[in-house]
Amino acid sequence: MSVIRAGDVRRFVATGCRETPLILVFGPDEGSVRVRARDIRNTILGAKADDLARVDFDAESVNADPVRLLDEANAIGLFGDKRVITVTNAGKLRKEAWQPLLDAPPLGTTVLLLAEDLSKSAPLRVFFEKSADAAAIACYAPSHQDILELIDIRIREAGVTITPTARSYLAELLGSDLALSENEIDKLILYCQDRLVVDVADIDGLITDSSSLAGTDPIDLAFEGKLEEIEHVALRSFREGINPSGLILLAINHAMLLKKLVNIGHGSLDTAIRSEGVFFRRTDRVRAQVNRWDSAMLNRAIETLAGAQLQSRKVPALEEIIVVRALWSLALASRRR
Numbered sequence: 001m002s003v004i005r006a007g008d009v010r011r012f013v014a015t016g017c018r019e020t021p022l023i024l025v026f027g028p029d030e031g032s033v034r035v036r037a038r039d040i041r042n043t044i045l046g047a048k049a050d051d052l053a054r055v056d057f058d059a060e061s062v063n064a065d066p067v068r069l070l071d072e073a074n075a076i077g078l079f080g081d082k083r084v085i086t087v088t089n090a091g092k093l094r095k096e097a098w099q100p101l102l103d104a105p106p107l108g109t110t111v112l113l114l115a116e117d118l119s120k121s122a123p124l125r126v127f128f129e130k131s132a133d134a135a136a137i138a139c140y141a142p143s144h145q146d147i148l149e150l151i152d153i154r155i156r157e158a159g160v161t162i163t164p165t166a167r168s169y170l171a172e173l174l175g176s177d178l179a180l181s182e183n184e185i186d187k188l189i190l191y192c193q194d195r196l197v198v199d200v201a202d203i204d205g206l207i208t209d210s211s212s213l214a215g216t217d218p219i220d221l222a223f224e225g226k227l228e229e230i231e232h233v234a235l236r237s238f239r240e241g242i243n244p245s246g247l248i249l250l251a252i253n254h255a256m257l258l259k260k261l262v263n264i265g266h267g268s269l270d271t272a273i274r275s276e277g278v279f280f281r282r283t284d285r286v287r288a289q290v291n292r293w294d295s296a297m298l299n300r301a302i303e304t305l306a307g308a309q310l311q312s313r314k315v316p317a318l319e320e321i322i323v324v325r326a327l328w329s330l331a332l333a334s335r336r337r
Helices: 008-012 030-047 059-064 069-075 095-103 123-130 144-158 164-173 179-192 200-211 214-224 227-239 245-264 266-276 280-292 295-314 316-335
Strands: 022-026 054-058 083-088 111-115 134-138
Touching: 008 030, 008 134, 008 164, 022 030, 022 123, 022 245, 030 083, 030 111, 030 245, 030 295, 054 059, 054 069, 059 083, 059 245, 059 316, 069 083, 069 111, 111 123, 134 200, 144 164, 144 179, 164 179, 164 200, 179 200, 179 245, 214 227, 214 280, 214 316, 227 266, 227 295, 227 316, 245 280, 245 295, 245 316, 280 295, 295 316
Parallel strands: 022 111, 022 134, 054 083, 083 111
Antiparallel strands: none
16 A cells, blocks of 8 residues: 555545555644544544544553554454554654554554654655555645635535635635644534525635634633633633634644744744734734743644544533633643743
């Protein structure tokens, strides 16, 4: 199987991944990595799979006991069903953790390794791309055409249509992160569920609201470590009409913005903040957050927020509590800095 080319990714995720025991998903676009991983798990297990069919590790815990991954991969499910093991930050895995899997691929389990961008010479990438029992998917920021295709797929699956003008307008509004774009499209479809045609007015009524400044205060408090103030401010935002799912989306977006900014030299930081369109009243707060967080912390923050987003969809009655607790987690991480 080896390298999955860009034009073959959708087909592989929809069908081919079922027969592939070892899959590496990597690349600089974290949103695409998350989306591909989720869709692969859903293809193999179903969207409503039992929690026992999923096992989640991070590279650090596997490195502490490398044999554990092989043992888990060869374990038999309680009811003999297919299982998926997901390992995050896989680029940091020691070779003795993944090499035995390539030597003897598991039969009833798919091992899914998620990593950031890997160089062409990175051993994990090299070995996965050469193995007949493995697949490697590189995830890069989606192009404008990719976003248009995503809109078409989601709209078609929902059984509605979108005007050509609205389609182009929506694609321009959406960012270059696949996961965030997908979430915004799905939210728009939910908003327009009683209509047959989505138009520009529908997009203006929903998508542009997701970037409202009213939702940034609890997010800033979380990244500043001000845990005690978060609940009061977040609940006030909800009462003022900020949707919890919109707030968690804003938080993910903000974490990704900070990650981009932390890699910029201090001499050009102010210019970068302005170029990213940060509201002038927030620039001091954002600058302070950049100095407080690093890339590794922000990666964990994005994982926390993405987990909260998934949980809030499963239990919508508790979404406000789930969002507040996720922001608390970020605040605690900020304090430990």
